[in-house]
Amino acid sequence: MQIGNIKIDNPFTLAPMAGISDLAFRLICREFGVGLTVSEMVSAKAIYYKDKKTYNLMQMSDNDSPCSLQLFGHEPDVMAYAAAKAVEFCNPPIIDINMGCPVPKVVSNGDGSALMNNPRLIFDIVNCVKKAVDRPVTVKLRAGFKRDNLNAVECAKAAESGGASAVIIHGKTREQYYAPPVNLDIIKEVKGAVKIPVIGNGEVYSFEDAKKMMEYTRCDGVMIGRGSLGNPFIFRELNAGLNGVEFNSPTIFEKMETAKKHIKLLTELKGEHIGMLEARKHMSWYLKGVKGSASIRNRINSMEKLSDLIAIADEVLENNKGG
Numbered sequence: 001m002q003i004g005n006i007k008i009d010n011p012f013t014l015a016p017m018a019g020i021s022d023l024a025f026r027l028i029c030r031e032f033g034v035g036l037t038v039s040e041m042v043s044a045k046a047i048y049y050k051d052k053k054t055y056n057l058m059q060m061s062d063n064d065s066p067c068s069l070q071l072f073g074h075e076p077d078v079m080a081y082a083a084a085k086a087v088e089f090c091n092p093p094i095i096d097i098n099m100g101c102p103v104p105k106v107v108s109n110g111d112g113s114a115l116m117n118n119p120r121l122i123f124d125i126v127n128c129v130k131k132a133v134d135r136p137v138t139v140k141l142r143a144g145f146k147r148d149n150l151n152a153v154e155c156a157k158a159a160e161s162g163g164a165s166a167v168i169i170h171g172k173t174r175e176q177y178y179a180p181p182v183n184l185d186i187i188k189e190v191k192g193a194v195k196i197p198v199i200g201n202g203e204v205y206s207f208e209d210a211k212k213m214m215e216y217t218r219c220d221g222v223m224i225g226r227g228s229l230g231n232p233f234i235f236r237e238l239n240a241g242l243n244g245v246e247f248n249s250p251t252i253f254e255k256m257e258t259a260k261k262h263i264k265l266l267t268e269l270k271g272e273h274i275g276m277l278e279a280r281k282h283m284s285w286y287l288k289g290v291k292g293s294a295s296i297r298n299r300i301n302s303m304e305k306l307s308d309l310i311a312i313a314d315e316v317l318e319n320n321k322g323g
Helices: 023-031 044-048 052-058 076-090 112-117 119-132 152-162 184-193 207-217 234-243 252-270 272-286 293-300 306-319
Strands: 012-014 067-072 094-098 137-144 166-173 198-201 221-224
Touching: 012 023, 012 234, 023 252, 044 052, 044 067, 044 076, 052 076, 067 076, 076 094, 076 119, 094 119, 112 119, 112 137, 112 152, 119 137, 119 152, 137 152, 152 166, 152 184, 166 184, 184 198, 184 207, 198 207, 207 221, 207 234, 221 234, 252 272, 252 306, 272 293, 272 306, 293 306
Parallel strands: 012 221, 067 094, 094 137, 137 166, 166 198, 198 221
Antiparallel strands: none
């Protein structure tokens, strides 16, 4: 897959997820073969007003490349300014614009999926950002804002006209949030309407899901969000399926070793206090379906030190010998 002048090794992308797709998780997904990653959402207005905390969301690494930096906002000049500042700060190879977030506090400000109500503004934002940076600009959209107005095709064409190098289509409306089903037809319609690459998104939890989406819609790539939670191994599965080789499911040992490595990275990047608070949800996801994990749920939710997590992981291994 090619986005502008950026070559992506495979068609599988890690979705931008607030509080999840930070540098630590992206680096873990790299180990299992993700082709493209996307940062957490970054507020263009926060960059404009020089909010120091915002720059923590913009951490990049040469070991996580290519990675898109995702911005959200609705004012073309502010978006252009923020994109240029982001390039100065962390030099992302791709700038992505969020036009699909359904969260009320984002939508109520006219950002995220609210932009799909104004295709002309989509054009203006992309056009301004494209003029401000010397790299590909992509746009993440939904099927539509409401189920009775599935206008992803119109919005994708506006983005393409503005200079977008690719569009990502989450095949659900803003009304749906993340509830199934995913509308593959709208992804297919967008693919047929634009000349730039189209990446499909929604309800991909296995290679079979990805294969179904790609074969039906003819999309160029697939984005995986919730299917990667506690399961960065999905990218190994996807690449195995793509290349027609056997997929080796992760053992309990591999899950726990990956969890320990992930959380260690998290604490190194954010400090032990913040890192361990965020580690609680990740550890719960890593343990999903693991025998005996329900009995240690309370301990997971009170972890404060990296040593607490290591002790829990080692106990899980002891309880699942041969797993």
